[in-house]
Amino acid sequence: MALVTESKKSCAVNPLKMSQPLGASYAFMGLERCMPLMHGSQGCTSFGVVLLVRHFKEAIPLQTTAMNEATTIMGGFDNLEKALLNIRSRAKPDVIAICSTGLTETKGEDIEGYLRVIRQKHPELADTALVYASTPDYLGAFQDGWAKAVEAVVRTLAEPDVPKVAGRVALLPGCHLSPGDVEELREIVEAFGLEPVVVPDVAGSLDGHIPDDWLGTTLGGTPVAALRTLGSAMHCLALGEQMRPAAERLQAQCGVPFTLFDRLTGLAATDALIVELSRLSGRPVPQKLRRLRSQLVDAMLDGHFHFGNVKVALGAEPDLLWSIGSFLVEMGAELSVCVTTTRSPLLERMPTSEVLIGDLEDLERLAQAADCDLLVTHSHGRQASERLGKPLFRLGIPMFDRIGNAHKVYVGYRGTRNFIYEAGNLLMDQIHHHHADDWPLPASSHAAVAQVPREVFLPARIGRLSRPDPLAEASA
The missing domain is CATH 3.40.50.1980 (Nitrogenase molybdenum iron protein domain)
Known part of the structure; x- marks a missing residue:
């Protein structure tokens, strides 16, 4: 058993850690026709955009409510309202995904309350799904933000009491899996004749493809319709310990049992996944595998x-x-x-x-x-x-x-x-x-x-x- 200790330095030097809002924004980019929105200052969003653009070498859709000194003190309701309406009218996304930052969390803003009032005031937002994740950047790290975002997606959009579909499995990958990893796992699941619903599907949006038409939102990912029927899955595969809360939420909300795989790199670790897929499908392991x-x-x-x-x-x-x-x-x-x-x-x-x-x-x-x-x-x-x-x-x-x-x-x-x-x-x-x-x-x-x-x-x-x-x- 390893001893876990924490550095007591006054500040980080050459940081290893990245923030929760960035992890949440990355997760939201795995939803189709989505516009992630950071509720905070412009600098928070600009940093996130630059980091992800440099990593993926792709255009990254990420917006901000552009809080300033006055709105930080007086409250960010107006900024959030204007941002939602502008995004809705210009980009026309299916989902606007909001994540908080240290600025608004320190102020203690009731963002869920804001969203209820905004929906009442603006019926034109009825056709746009709004998902909110609380992600203060002074707590946790990148994978914590990802985990909270996926749990928020399940909590907000997965509808209970939908009929089960034979052979359908929910796949919840953690942020430690690249788009290439997610695509590989999708192919493994499909090799058993199963239908995977991947949430979030960064392999569909950040795999470096050239779209037929330009969109101001994400260029692929999990559609809203699939998110609403997530409860139709017969089983859920949670990939990474960070995905446990989202899998537990899906089980409690929609009655979908889950199996968690804490890692999928290695012989025995992959064997465990293959054996589970064979059990779920009732099929022998394909010769290719x-x-x-x-x-x-x-x-x-x-x-x-x-x-x-x-x-x-x-x-x-x-x-x-x-x-x-x-x-x-x-x-x-x-x-x-x-x-x-x-x-x-x-x-x-x-x-x-x-x-x-x-x-x-x-x-x-x-x-x-x-x-x-x-x-x-x-x-x-x-x-x-x-x-x-x-x-x-x-x-x-x-x-x-x-x-x-x-x-x-x-x-x-x-x-x-x-x-x-x-x-x-x-x-x-x-x-x-x-x-x-x-x-x-x-x-x-x-x-x-x-x-x-x-x-x-x-x-x-x-x-x-x-x-x-x-x-x-x-x-x-």
């Missing part, structure tokens, strides 16, 4: 030489920290340093001695003290990587110095295989760079290695890959 599983096992055997005993410094949101950190340990690496952004039940279960809720300065300091071999965090860790002379594996949001971020896939059999190859190749490059004179090994060394029993090189977890195949049991 069996082939991908076999390829992953082979990739683990190929890659474990490069991960064994590697000291890793990992900085990420809790769900991403748990997903990638657990798999690195399964590959034989050592989690020497773990830094995250916010509280989570997963932190105490991390396979390390201590998890620090801190910033990238903490990550760099601890990585230097532990003499780590690899840094894993987002693009703001590049300076620490240069100063320490250690390779950086970029992971999470933001990644503004790379392209193709929306299409990264690190979940399922295929995604886990991708992660092994990308991280393994990075480690191989580091070996070549620092030990060029010793590479390749002389022929005598290869002969000596060949005589060592295979089990010596295999980490214990990989050595147990010969256990019974759970996919065969699921199909029995």
Whole structure:
């Protein structure tokens, strides 16, 4: 069990954490024809737009109520009312999704009350769904905002007492899953003949496609009609611990039972999902997935030489920290340093001695003290990587110095295989760079290695890959 501590510094240096309103806005971008709206100052929204544009290299629809000094003191009702009417008349969205900021939360504004009054005053808003999530940016972090937004969508739009549809499943992905991850999971679910309803579906809106017509709103995602009939699902798959509140809300409100998967990167983790999908569908595991599983096992055997005993410094949101950190340990690496952004039940279960809720300065300091071999965090860790002379594996949001971020896939059999190859190749490059004179090994060394029993090189977890195949049991 890991010891969870919190940094007591007066301020963050090179922050790892991003705010709740930004996480909520990102979640709302997974709804079709939606306009996310930050109720706060222009600066809050501008920062969020710039960050997401740099990460996805796409146009980001995000509006603001543009609070100033006077409206902050007197109240933001008028600003919110004008913003809703302007967005409705100009962009004509199906959904306007409002998230609060530290400015309005400190004032203590009754935004839900504001929305009731605005609806009464303006019947022209009757055809526009309004969703509100309370997301003060002085509490929590990015994944907390995402979680609150998804719960707000379920609470506001999912209608109870709708008839169940056989084969329909609700898929609630966390913010640690990229659009590429979400698309991969959709294809896995559909391979069993099931109909997934993804909420929010960032794979439909932020996958980097060129639309036929320009829209001032999101360019894809989950339609409002699908959100209203979310209760018709026979089962819900919650992907990430952050999705537990939304899944519990859906179960209480619409009677949809759920299964939570705290991670989907790794062999055993993906096996659990596949077995559950086989149970829900009543179908055997498709041959395509069996082939991908076999390829992953082979990739683990190929890659474990490069991960064994590697000291890793990992900085990420809790769900991403748990997903990638657990798999690195399964590959034989050592989690020497773990830094995250916010509280989570997963932190105490991390396979390390201590998890620090801190910033990238903490990550760099601890990585230097532990003499780590690899840094894993987002693009703001590049300076620490240069100063320490250690390779950086970029992971999470933001990644503004790379392209193709929306299409990264690190979940399922295929995604886990991708992660092994990308991280393994990075480690191989580091070996070549620092030990060029010793590479390749002389022929005598290869002969000596060949005589060592295979089990010596295999980490214990990989050595147990010969256990019974759970996919065969699921199909029995």
